[in-house]
Amino acid sequence: MPKDISVTREEGRRIAEQAIARDVEKEVLLDVENLHVTLFTEDGALPAITDLSFVMRKGETLAVVGESGCGKSMTALSIMGLLPQPPAKITGGQINFDGTDLAKLSRDEMRAYRGSKMGMIFQEPMTSLNPVMTAGKQIREGILVHNPKMDKKEADARALEMIKLVGIPAPEKVFRSYPHELSGGMRQRVMIAIALACQPDLLICDEPTTALDVTIQAQILQLIDRMKQELGTAVMLITHDMGVVSEMADWVLVMYAGHKVEYTVSAELFTNPKHPYTRGLIDSIPSLDDDKEKLFAIPGNVPMLSEMPTGCPFHPRCPFARDICRKETPDLLPVDGDENHRCACWKYTDKWGE
Ligand SMILES: Nc1ncnc2c1ncn2[C@@H]1O[C@H](COP(=O)(O)OP(=O)(O)OP(=O)(O)O)[C@@H](O)[C@H]1O
Ligand code: SF4
Ligand SMILES: [Mg+2]
Numbered sequence: 001m002p003k004d005i006s007v008t009r010e011e012g013r014r015i016a017e018q019a020i021a022r023d024v025e026k027e028v029l030l031d032v033e034n035l036h037v038t039l040f041t042e043d044g045a046l047p048a049i050t051d052l053s054f055v056m057r058k059g060e061t062l063a064v065v066g067e068s069g070c071g072k073s074m075t076a077l078s079i080m081g082l083l084p085q086p087p088a089k090i091t092g093g094q095i096n097f098d099g100t101d102l103a104k105l106s107r108d109e110m111r112a113y114r115g116s117k118m119g120m121i122f123q124e125p126m127t128s129l130n131p132v133m134t135a136g137k138q139i140r141e142g143i144l145v146h147n148p149k150m151d152k153k154e155a156d157a158r159a160l161e162m163i164k165l166v167g168i169p170a171p172e173k174v175f176r177s178y179p180h181e182l183s184g185g186m187r188q189r190v191m192i193a194i195a196l197a198c199q200p201d202l203l204i205c206d207e208p209t210t211a212l213d214v215t216i217q218a219q220i221l222q223l224i225d226r227m228k229q230e231l232g233t234a235v236m237l238i239t240h241d242m243g244v245v246s247e248m249a250d251w252v253l254v255m256y257a258g259h260k261v262e263y264t265v266s267a268e269l270f271t272n273p274k275h276p277y278t279r280g281l282i283d284s285i286p287s288l289d290d291d292k293e294k295l296f297a298i299p300g301n302v303p304m305l306s307e308m309p310t311g312c313p314f315h316p317r318c319p320f321a322r323d324i325c326r327k328e329t330p331d332l333l334p335v336d337g338d339e340n341h342r343c344a345c346w347k348y349t350d351k352w353g354e
Contacts, residue, residue: 012271019250019265020340026057029098029201029234030079036092037074037083037258039305046305048074048088049258054251056202059232061225063249063266065239065281069302071258072238073123076204078103079236080120081110098201116145119200121192121208123238128191129179135190136175139163142197162193165223167216185212192220196227203227204236209244221248242285246270254278257303257313260332264341274335274343276318312346324351 007015037049049071056062064072077083079095081102095102098117102110114120122128130138139159144150150158156175163171166189179187189212195203205224209217225248227233237248245252245266252269254262254277262275273279280298300317303309311328315321324346332344346352 007267007271009271012267015267016265016271016340019267023057023060023250026059028055029058030056031096032075032079032093033096034093035075035078035090035095035103037071037078038089038091039087040089041087041306043306047258047308048305049078052093052255052258052260054253054260054263056234056236058201058234059228060250061228061235061237061248063237063239063245063252064255065242065245065252066255067240067281067298067302069257070255072255073206074258075255076120076206076236076238079202079204080114080118081105081107082120115142115198115200117200118202118204119195119198120204121188121195121206123206123210126179126187129187129194131179133178134175135177135179135182135193136160136163138190139193139197142194146199159193159197162197163190166190166193166196167219168193185216188212189216189220192223196223199227199231200233202234202236204238206238207240208237210240224248242281254281257308258305259313259344261314261345262343263332264335264338268341272335272341274341274348275314275345276320276347277314278343312344320347322346322352324354 033053035049035052039046039048052075054062064075066072074083074088078090079102083089090103093103102113136156136159139162140155143155143158160171160175163174168174168186168189174182174186182190192208203224209220212220221244224235228235239245249266252264252266253260254275256277262269262278269278270282273282283296284298298317303313309316310326312325312330315325318325330344330346330349332342333349335341335343335348
């Protein structure tokens with residue numbers, strides 16, 4: 001059972017308050033403000049990300065959760081300057097990273113940030129590996145970014161160490177292999193080794209362990225967590241797995257159809273979830289004594305961008321939906337006056353009773 005789900009509401013609040021108190025000490029590394037990403041397609045201009053704001057502090061893990069198609073990868077790619085262009089384009093807002101608005105930088109300028117300051121473990125490893133360079137050399141390049149004076153032999157030895165660290169069997173062979181000679185799981189691990197070798201200030205992990213088996217999954221997540229503790233890396237963890245979220249995250253951002261619908265510290269989210277969508281995600285977590293037949297699933301699907309409902313985007317699937325939900329989009333407001341817990345749902349506003 002994930003740790004945060006088994007605690008009481010009171011314990012959750014106490015843990016949440018401690019986490020927020022620790023936050024005050026930490027420096028903000030990334031500040032995303034009112035980000036809009038639009039897809040320019042044959043069906044017209046479609047809103048992939050709508051008015052998204054969040055911060056990430058040094059040494060902190062932010063989990064970004066939501067079902068398939070909610071805009072998690074688009075968020076990550078916006079920060080990395082790797083949106084598929086066309087059709088995607090940042091059409092509003094700022095991405096402030098260490099004092100610079102990344103949304104204003106050119107592709108070339110962004111290159112200087114990737115690798116050394118920001119690293120990403122992609123959902124699909126082939127997109128980020130260089131097909132004409134061996135795995136070992138690609139990891140070595142990452143090590144040399146941070147240690148330019150290190151001689152190649154030493155960098156090779158460190159690269160081999162990284163390969164062993166991410167649980168690759170026959171490390172010497174993999175060191176000399178090209179990406180196409182490796183299985184999907186192996187490629188995923190090589191990509192993780194490259195990202196970790198670069199020691200970036202911000203590491204974005206887009207479903208980092210989905211392609212890996214369970215024991216390796218746990219090792220990789222531990223490795224990411226250790227990097228955060230030891231090097232103060234800020235980690236954005238994109239995942240479908242709420243169990244992993246409860247184990248790893250400091251803050252959680254719940255996305256639905258390109259909108260931020262709930263945002264708070266992990267202990268608070270799991271003990272006091274407010275948005276009906278968040279509740280659905282938490283209720284869908286399987287536990288050991290669950291009867292598989294009865295496992296909860298949120299009815300319906302995430303809407304297509306071309307068929308975005310009016311009002312609250314979740315209303316066609318929400319058991320509480322009323323007229324106001326179908327007509328007006330709720331703002332993201334503090335829950336019970338708590339600035340550190342925000343939720344976009346009419347249920348928690350004065351208008352609900354009207
Ligand atoms: N290259 C593209 N061209 C057109 N639409 C796209 C493209 N990539 C993503 N989309 C659309 O943008 C929306 C957000 O997609 P995104 O990939 O960010 O979702 P996601 O939350 O990462 O989902 P998953 O969990 O499946 O990875 C979806 O509606 C998707 O269909
Ligand atoms: S605003 Fe209405 S439809 Fe949307 S989540 Fe809240 S209750 Fe459900
Ligand atoms: Mg994705």
